[in-house]
Amino acid sequence: MPILSGLDALPRVLAALVLVIVAAGIAWWQKVDLERDIGVATVRSFVQLIAIGYILEAVFDTTNPLFIVLILMVMTTIAGYTAGQRGAGVPNARLVAGVAIAAGTLVTLGLLVGLRVFRFEARLIIPIGGMVIGNAMTTCGLVLARLRDEIKTTRTQIEAALALGATPRQSVAGQLRRVLKSGLLPVIDSTKIVGIIQLPGTMTGMILGGATPLAAVQTQIIVLYMLLGAAAFSALATALLGYRGFFSAAYQVQHVPQ
Known part of the structure; x- marks a missing residue:
């Protein structure tokens, strides 16, 4: 089962990641000490959404x-x-x-x-x-x-x-x-x-x-x-x-x- 409907989708995800880097850069520039939180939130959201995608694939097949x-x-x-x-x-x-x-x-x-x-x-x-x-x-x-x-x-x-x-x-x-x-x-x-x-x-x-x-x-x-x-x-x-x-x-x- 390909992740994100195929590897061809990964460049789009990486492109969107640029916006996260910008957000982290703003946090660092303004010294609000949120760079780590932004990084953790980004990684967690990616892992959680990929996981729920696989779970839903299995769940949606049920007829019970x-x-x-x-x-x-x-x-x-x-x-x-x-x-x-x-x-x-x-x-x-x-x-x-x-x-x-x-x-x-x-x-x-x-x-x-x-x-x-x-x-x-x-x-x-x-x-x-x-x-x-x-x-x-x-x-x-x-x-x-x-x-x-x-x-x-x-x-x-x-x-x-x-x-x-x-x-x-x-x-x-x-x-x-x-x-x-x-x-x-x-x-x-x-x-x-x-x-x-x-x-x-x-x-x-x-x-x-x-x-x-x-x-x-x-x-x-x-x-x-x-x-x-x-x-x-x-x-x-x-x-x-x-x-x-x-x-x-x-x-x-x-x-x-x-």
């Missing part, structure tokens, strides 16, 4: 649906752990993020497969699932971080609402709205500017791979709507699951970071 689900579960677990780190201070942040990402992925992919937009094949579901999971991970991380900050800064207001007879959900209704808005705005903004300021990755990749622009556009539209829906569902699930950890069974505020 359980294997596909297993890969998605591993990706979701890693994404939940990563998003949970962003939301440190929220009780059970990693579990909340993992469940929310899994729910968003299941609903989104289930709907697209059920409507026969995509076939349940490894070469389709794994890359698409990766996009959904990655996007949901970013959204969940933002939601958890904002939820933690909202609870921390408005604790007095929340406790006053509880003292007046409000339920935990009622006492944080305004905070949850702000949390959801902050989590969804980046996805909405990127959807607004697509095709005007930037050509998104799926469309660019398909065009570079030889697809017609219109075919690439059709697929990209599906992907954009898919990511927006997954982000909305994951953000909602994260907010609704996340706030509960800040309240005891006696409706008292607890575990608020100092």
Whole structure:
């Protein structure tokens, strides 16, 4: 199996490496002490991408649906752990993020497969699932971080609402709205500017791979709507699951970071 579709591709990779050398040169010139980091990042990205290329070659040949689900579960677990780190201070942040990402992925992919937009094949579901999971991970991380900050800064207001007879959900209704808005705005903004300021990755990749622009556009539209829906569902699930950890069974505020 030839690396990078043949040795004829290596000169192009080496040509692109010139830009890395330029970046390292700028870092050395400005004495920001990042030359080693740039070198390590370059080597790691090359090795990791070559490795994943070989892995995907093997994975895409599988027809076992359980294997596909297993890969998605591993990706979701890693994404939940990563998003949970962003939301440190929220009780059970990693579990909340993992469940929310899994729910968003299941609903989104289930709907697209059920409507026969995509076939349940490894070469389709794994890359698409990766996009959904990655996007949901970013959204969940933002939601958890904002939820933690909202609870921390408005604790007095929340406790006053509880003292007046409000339920935990009622006492944080305004905070949850702000949390959801902050989590969804980046996805909405990127959807607004697509095709005007930037050509998104799926469309660019398909065009570079030889697809017609219109075919690439059709697929990209599906992907954009898919990511927006997954982000909305994951953000909602994260907010609704996340706030509960800040309240005891006696409706008292607890575990608020100092």
